[in-house]
Amino acid sequence: MTKWLEENTPxxxxxxxxxxxxxxxYGFIAWTAWVSLTRSRLLPKYEIDGFIQxxxxxxxxxxDTAFSNLFVFGFLFIVIAMVLGLIxxxxxxxxxxxxxxxxxxxxxxxxxxxxxxxxxxxWILNPGLGLEATxxxxxxxxxxxxxxxxxxxxxxxxVIAAIWQSSGFVMALFLAGLRSVDTEIIRAAQVDGIPxxxxxxxxxxxxxxxxxxxxxxxxxxxxxxSFDLVIALTGGGPGYATDLPATYMxxxxxxxxxxxxxxxxxxxxxxxxxxxxxxxxxxxxRSKDG
Amino acid sequence: xxxxxxxxxxxxxxxxxxALRWGLYIMLGLFALFYLMPLFVMVTTSFKSLEEIRTGxxxxxxxxxxxxxxxxxxxxxxxxIQCEGVRPYFWNSVLIAIPAVLLSTLIxxxxxxxxxxxxxxxxxxxxxxxxxxCFIPFQVVLLPMARMLGLMGLAGTIPGLIxxxxxxxxGFTTLFFRNYYVSIPAELTKAAxxxxxxxxxxxxxxxxxxxxxxxxxxxxxxxxxxxxxxxFGVSFSQAGTQPVTVALNNIVNSTTGxxxxxxxxxxxxxxxxxxxxxxxxxxxxxxxxxxxxxxxG
Numbered sequence: 001m002t003k004w005l006e007e008n009t010p011x012x013x014x015x016x017x018x019x020x021x022x023x024x025x026y027g028f029i030a031w032t033a034w035v036s037l038t039r040s041r042l043l044p045k046y047e048i049d050g051f052i053q054x055x056x057x058x059x060x061x062x063x064d065t066a067f068s069n070l071f072v073f074g075f076l077f078i079v080i081a082m083v084l085g086l087i088x089x090x091x092x093x094x095x096x097x098x099x100x101x102x103x104x105x106x107x108x109x110x111x112x113x114x115x116x117x118x119x120x121x122x123w124i125l126n127p128g129l130g131l132e133a134t135x136x137x138x139x140x141x142x143x144x145x146x147x148x149x150x151x152x153x154x155x156x157x158x159v160i161a162a163i164w165q166s167s168g169f170v171m172a173l174f175l176a177g178l179r180s181v182d183t184e185i186i187r188a189a190q191v192d193g194i195p196x197x198x199x200x201x202x203x204x205x206x207x208x209x210x211x212x213x214x215x216x217x218x219x220x221x222x223x224x225x226s227f228d229l230v231i232a233l234t235g236g237g238p239g240y241a242t243d244l245p246a247t248y249m250x251x252x253x254x255x256x257x258x259x260x261x262x263x264x265x266x267x268x269x270x271x272x273x274x275x276x277x278x279x280x281x282x283x284x285x286r287s288k289d290g
Numbered sequence: 291x292x293x294x295x296x297x298x299x300x301x302x303x304x305x306x307x308x309a310l311r312w313g314l315y316i317m318l319g320l321f322a323l324f325y326l327m328p329l330f331v332m333v334t335t336s337f338k339s340l341e342e343i344r345t346g347x348x349x350x351x352x353x354x355x356x357x358x359x360x361x362x363x364x365x366x367x368x369x370x371i372q373c374e375g376v377r378p379y380f381w382n383s384v385l386i387a388i389p390a391v392l393l394s395t396l397i398x399x400x401x402x403x404x405x406x407x408x409x410x411x412x413x414x415x416x417x418x419x420x421x422x423x424c425f426i427p428f429q430v431v432l433l434p435m436a437r438m439l440g441l442m443g444l445a446g447t448i449p450g451l452i453x454x455x456x457x458x459x460x461g462f463t464t465l466f467f468r469n470y471y472v473s474i475p476a477e478l479t480k481a482a483x484x485x486x487x488x489x490x491x492x493x494x495x496x497x498x499x500x501x502x503x504x505x506x507x508x509x510x511x512x513x514x515x516x517x518x519x520x521x522f523g524v525s526f527s528q529a530g531t532q533p534v535t536v537a538l539n540n541i542v543n544s545t546t547g548x549x550x551x552x553x554x555x556x557x558x559x560x561x562x563x564x565x566x567x568x569x570x571x572x573x574x575x576x577x578x579x580x581x582x583x584x585x586x587g
Contacts, residue, residue: 006488006489009488009489009490010404010408010410010413010489011410013400013401013404013489014401014404014405014413014416016397017397017401017416017420017460017464018416018419020457020460021416021419021420021423021460021461022419024431024435024438024457024458025419025422025423025426025431026419027434028430028431028434028435028438029426029430029431031433031434032430032431032433032434035433044433044437088321091314091317091318091321092318094314096314096315096318102318102322104570104573105322105325105326106321106322106325107569107573107577108325108329108566108569108570109325109328110580111514111562111565111566111568111569111576112518112562112565112566113517113518113519113520113535113538113561113562113565114518114520115518115520115535115538115539115558115561116535116538116558116559116561116562117328119538119539119542119554119555119557119558120328120329120331120332120555120558121328122542123331123332123335123551123554123555124327124328124331124348129343129344129348129551130348131348133347133348134347134348134349137347138347164324164325164328168325169580172577172580172581173581176581221425224427225427225428227429227520227521228520228521228535231520231524231539232539232542235543245429246427246429246521249429249432250429250432250521250524250525253432253433253436253525254525259433262429262432262433263433265429266427266429266430266432266433267430269427269429269430270426270427270429270430273425273426273427277425281421281422281425
């Protein structure tokens with residue numbers, strides 16, 4: 001008995017986590033998938049009834065806005081955060097004496113809750129007393145910056161706040177990447193008289209391809225999960241103008257009492273995540289085993 | 291990387307070089323202003339009176355420093371019908387974060403130790419399943435978790451929130467420790483086994499003493515995640531058990547009365563202080579967790 005116990009201790013230690021993951025991750029995903037195929041409303045029903053929830057979802061104008069916002073927001077957020085992060089990393093990589101302090105300043109927003117970020121930017125961007133009023137007070141009477149309350153532009157305020165929060169982190173990733181590029185090659189290129197910008201575009205940046213991929217994965221993951229920021233900054237408004245799939249799902253689940261819609265929208269979110277992450281994980285795990 | 295600014299290719303005059311250097315520092319400084327501006331605005335706004343906010347502008351310093359907004363934010367601001375400020379919710383967050391961080395770190399350490407050092411058939415499958423769990427959007431588990439917490443009698447309670455944070459934190463904590471322990475040579479475990487040490491003995495006297503850096507990284511990562519969480523907090527809490535992020539959002543978006551921006555900002559800073567403090571004190575570990583945690587997740 002004690003021998004058996006001794007031999008199986010590792011398995012016994014792992015067992016509770018294993019069971020927890022099976023139930024709370026995979027079992028729950030299965031539950032949500034199942035319910036997304038039923039006519040559940042306020043209470044879950046378990047008779048499968050085809051793709052009716054998905055039909056409802058994709059014919060809902062609110063979901064339409066939320067889903068296209070995801071792509072507008074995600075695209076701008078990812079591209080701008082990566083470009084900005086790369087520029088900051090290159091600027092910081094020029095033997096800056098105060099590098100540590102500057103890096104701390106660029107990165108601190110990442111330590112904040114999205115709710116704090118949203119609250120701060122909501123105040124800054126409010127047209128009545130914020131940036132707009134301030135610039136007008138400086139004598140630019142016609143200055144207008146009302147994106148926060150303009151349904152066509154409000155989603156871009158979410159982009160601004162999200163970039164402010166995350167670009168320093170992309171910078172940190174890229175900076176680590178820049179420092180890992182083989183200095184021998186760079187020195188050789190310099191000796192050959194290749195101009196600095198060419199060294200970057202032809203040697204350093206291509207060598208950082210895996211970091212671009214990581215940054216892309218992280219940022220797209222952040223974009224899809226974005227929920228708190230929208231809630232704090234715009235509340236999804238004006239109207240539904242800044243809804244994202246995450247806020248749509250939450251509204252259906254907890255304020256509209258429409259479990260079927262909540263489940264189907266959550267499944268679509270998961271499919272979007274999987275479309276990005278499965279190929280990445282697959283290649284990662286393969287390259288590690290091989 | 292080598293210092294690119296003094297390469298033989300840049301044959302410009304030294305005056306040009308100095309100008310370039312100045313340009314570089316000015317750009318870096320402008321970016322620093324961009325990142326600091328919201329914090330500056332938050333701090334200055336929180337010390338102004340409402341009167342001054344209405345008449346002044348965003349970036350001016352307060353003419354008269356007042357702590358009224360801080361006082362209100364801490365113990366008087368309304369989150370809906372209750373007007374107790376963020377104080378009770380701040381303590382809720384503490385009560386949620388401390389046990390959840392410790393438990394998920396401890397379990398993650400044991401899991402990582404098994405997966406990295408006691409390989410058995412299925413251990414890798416377990417790890418892959420775990421890793422995958424890091425990536426799911428939590429929306430996909432919200433509905434069943436709400437029901438499950440109800441069944442367990444934990445709906446709307448602080449233990450319920452601790453439970454949720456431990457469960458969904460395990461993926462990352464296991465990952466952190468596994469990746470750390472995998473670089474420790476397996477011979478060490480083997481030799482200890484030959485000497486008659488058991489599973490827990492080896493963990494306790496060999497692995498734990500080696501683990502300080504990864505423990506710090508994991509604790510900081512988990513603390514930041516859990517303190518800053520909003521989704522679980524807003525989904526699984528009720529009036530008295532909400533974490534500080536939820537209370538902050540309620541204060542800011544409560545529609546009653548006039549908008550007290552100074553109180554909003556003071557409440558936001560209070561909610562942000564613990565993680566900011568951790569970042570300032572242990573920034574190095576924070577960044578390490580971010581890059582490690584993010585390269586996969």
